[in-house]
Amino acid sequence: MADIRYSYRHVPTIKQFTQSRKFIRGLMGPFGSGKSSGCVIELVKWGARQNEYNGKRRARFAVIRNTYRQLQDTTIRTFMDWVPDRTFGTYTKTDHSFLVDKLDEGLEIEVLFRALDRPEHVANLLSLELTGAWVNEAREIPFAVIKALQGRVGRFPKVLEGGCVDPGVIMDTNPPDDDSWWYKLFEETRPANAQIFKQPSGVSPEAENKAFLPANYYENLMMGADEDFIRVYVKGEYGYVRDGKPIYPEYSDAIHCKEVEPVPGVVIQRGWDFGLTPACVFTQIHPDGRWLIFDELVADDLGIDTFADQVNLHCAQKYSQFQFEDYGDPAGSQRSAMSADKDEKTCFDILRGKGIKIQPSAQNLTIRLESVKKPLNTLHRGKPQLQLHPRCKTLRKGFQGRYQYKRLKIAGTEERFHDTPDKNQYSHPHDGLQYVAVKVFGGPVRSRTERTVQLRYEAVPA
Numbered sequence: 001m002a003d004i005r006y007s008y009r010h011v012p013t014i015k016q017f018t019q020s021r022k023f024i025r026g027l028m029g030p031f032g033s034g035k036s037s038g039c040v041i042e043l044v045k046w047g048a049r050q051n052e053y054n055g056k057r058r059a060r061f062a063v064i065r066n067t068y069r070q071l072q073d074t075t076i077r078t079f080m081d082w083v084p085d086r087t088f089g090t091y092t093k094t095d096h097s098f099l100v101d102k103l104d105e106g107l108e109i110e111v112l113f114r115a116l117d118r119p120e121h122v123a124n125l126l127s128l129e130l131t132g133a134w135v136n137e138a139r140e141i142p143f144a145v146i147k148a149l150q151g152r153v154g155r156f157p158k159v160l161e162g163g164c165v166d167p168g169v170i171m172d173t174n175p176p177d178d179d180s181w182w183y184k185l186f187e188e189t190r191p192a193n194a195q196i197f198k199q200p201s202g203v204s205p206e207a208e209n210k211a212f213l214p215a216n217y218y219e220n221l222m223m224g225a226d227e228d229f230i231r232v233y234v235k236g237e238y239g240y241v242r243d244g245k246p247i248y249p250e251y252s253d254a255i256h257c258k259e260v261e262p263v264p265g266v267v268i269q270r271g272w273d274f275g276l277t278p279a280c281v282f283t284q285i286h287p288d289g290r291w292l293i294f295d296e297l298v299a300d301d302l303g304i305d306t307f308a309d310q311v312n313l314h315c316a317q318k319y320s321q322f323q324f325e326d327y328g329d330p331a332g333s334q335r336s337a338m339s340a341d342k343d344e345k346t347c348f349d350i351l352r353g354k355g356i357k358i359q360p361s362a363q364n365l366t367i368r369l370e371s372v373k374k375p376l377n378t379l380h381r382g383k384p385q386l387q388l389h390p391r392c393k394t395l396r397k398g399f400q401g402r403y404q405y406k407r408l409k410i411a412g413t414e415e416r417f418h419d420t421p422d423k424n425q426y427s428h429p430h431d432g433l434q435y436v437a438v439k440v441f442g443g444p445v446r447s448r449t450e451r452t453v454q455l456r457y458e459a460v461p462a
């Protein structure tokens with residue numbers, strides 16, 4: 001029998017990871033820290049821990065990756081670097097399975113590689129009986145898949161055939177952001193049956209796996225990289241790496257994010273966005289001219305009727321002494337074109353029925369965006385005119401780049417982006433904010449925009 005030679009000398013965090021017997025184990029670290037290799041070795045050791053039955057120790061693992069291309073190019077390749085085909089077993093390309101049966105006498109480890117972009121893989125995954133599972137680059141995988149896996153592990157071998165030793169799910173990843181299910185699971189919920197293992201920064205004296213990386217690997221990785229990239233991929237910290245173009249590059253968190261509160265006696269202007277992800281933002285023009293953005297409510301899969309009740313309750317509890325002005329998407333005043341019911345209520349009808357005297361704002365995207373950029377670019381008495389309270393978490397992350405123009409996937413050309421903002425969880429409160437901005441700052445913006453269009457029209461030859 002051949003041997004696999006692997007040492008934990010340069011990866012002490014991975015050693016701790018393999019010694020744990022928690023049902024869910026997460027391994028997080030920077031680029032090049034040996035996470036995937038450590039998980040491959042753990043699967044082999046895990047299989048060897050199974051009970052013997054009729055002279056054999058048997059195990060079955062699912063290995064999950066987001067796409068088949070990633071699975072083929074990285075995950076399977078890493079696995080075979082440590083457990084080569086033919087040397088330790090047989091890889092069957094037609095069903096993406098690897099039977100490891102030449103590593104130790106009587107040991108049979110079945111490894112099933114599955115990608116989530118292949119419907120047949122997903123359907124198969126939900127019916128498997130497994131010893132355990134490895135989720136590679138877990139931040140890319142929906143949490144629903146993790147939950148489904150928890151119900152499939154621990155079922156092979158059967159109890160009558162020796163049972164399963166140490167059932168569970170292991171996961172590795174580069175750091176996600178603090179909006180992710182990974183962060184919520186390991187940093188907020190922190191269930192007793194789950195444990196996270198964090199590898200140190202690649203530029204710290206404790207950096208792991210550096211003995212097997214090229215010279216100056218992390219130093220070269222940082223050349224020309226922005227702060228967010230370095231935080232995530234070099235230092236191994238939670239963060240967000242932009243994949244699109246920020247809508248508001250003018251925004252600076254150090255300058256615009258301040259703990260501002262509404263001034264009593266001054267009207268609060270609320271901006272509304274509708275749909276099944278409704279949002280309401282709370283703003284106010286301070287007597288000194290600053291635009292204060294101090295609160296937000298954002299919902300998911302909720303109708304406007306219930307959401308309006310939540311907003312009214314929130315205001316009764318926090319802003320009972322204030323008067324409100326409300327602005328929203330003009331589409332909220334229209335009935336569905338698919339409905340034959342003439343008595344069907346619009347979003348505006350529903351809000352007005354609850355005492356919210358909402359007014360339509362503007363739909364022109366250019367005017368809306370420029371109306372927000374105007375106070376972003378303005379200093380008023382030495383202070384930024386737009387000031388955002390940090391409690392507005394979704395708006396803040398949107399300003400920091402998550403509200404973005406999505407990158408066009410065009411090979412062989414310079415970077416190009418869509419010309420309209422990506423519709424995501426951050427776009428809805430930002431739409432609401434724009435509806436207020438148009439009413440407050442849109443007059444000069446509209447005049448300038450319309451004048452620019454007129455000049456362009458006049459410049460066209462007859």
